[in-house]
Amino acid sequence: MATQKTSPSRIDPVTLEVVELIGTVVARYHEEYEEAAAEHALTGAQARLLSLLSLEPLPMRRLAQKLKCEPSNVTGIVDRLESRGLVERRPDPTDRRVKLAVATEEGRKVAKSLRESLRFAREPLAGLGEEERVVLRGLLRRMLEGDGVV
Template sequence: MPRRPLRFDPVAEARRNWVERGWLEAADGMALVTSVMRVHQILLARVDDALAPFGLTFARYEVLMLLTFTRTGQMPLGKIGQRLQVHPASVTNVIDRLESDGLVQRRPHPTDMRTTLAVISVKGRRLAARATEVLNRDVFAEVGPTPEALQELFTTMADLRRAAGDFDPTPQPTH
């Protein structure tokens, strides 16, 4: 994408406009929402760049890793959607692509004929491992101003997610 950096922070500019019109109650919330949109865009672009050589996207990578972390390398599609917080139709879409690349395979559930299991293949495991190496090195280890700010950011966003009902408000250790 054409990325000629601006001479100013467009979000701070928007916030100024909000305050100028007297929308004081909403200015910080607007700035936060807009910031999240931009940061999301930036990070997703970085991740997808790193994954492109492997023919992966973040959506596909997330599914592969989720399967990797299971005991048996398989999981019902519906559960994948719950864990990754995406719509069933999105899961169908991603699994379709992973399957046509031979990285996962659909298998009927042994007892419940409604359920479809996604099983990660050896090829899928290998690819996920190689992709993780690159992703860890080139993106994840490089993100964030400082480790402290990063931790702070993470916990604050976890609060936000919890408040949004993303998961149960049971206290969970973050490390």
């Protein structure tokens, strides 16, 4: 089956519907993420930062890039998470001028609990077969490749 290209000035109905569906998925995800964060007495931004740090230590500037916010905002978020014992600052072993934010053991536990409490991420996807989830993952990665996200 050949795919048909549309001109940039005209968006076909299927593309419009896909865009609306993606918007609905994103809105539902953010809503549930905020609720899950609140259950852990975190803001959404704190939860996102903690989730990032549970994967790897990151410099403050890189965190700001990933969260798409100002470095000063990241400093405030890290301060609050640090006061709760969820994050700590360490010098970067490759460049002592750079500070890394690192999730503590407790921070990794909270991040794991947060991920596990996201029903939206589990329930609808559970209705898809493994092959369908693999196809969906591939399509989403392909959509994001141009943005350097994947």
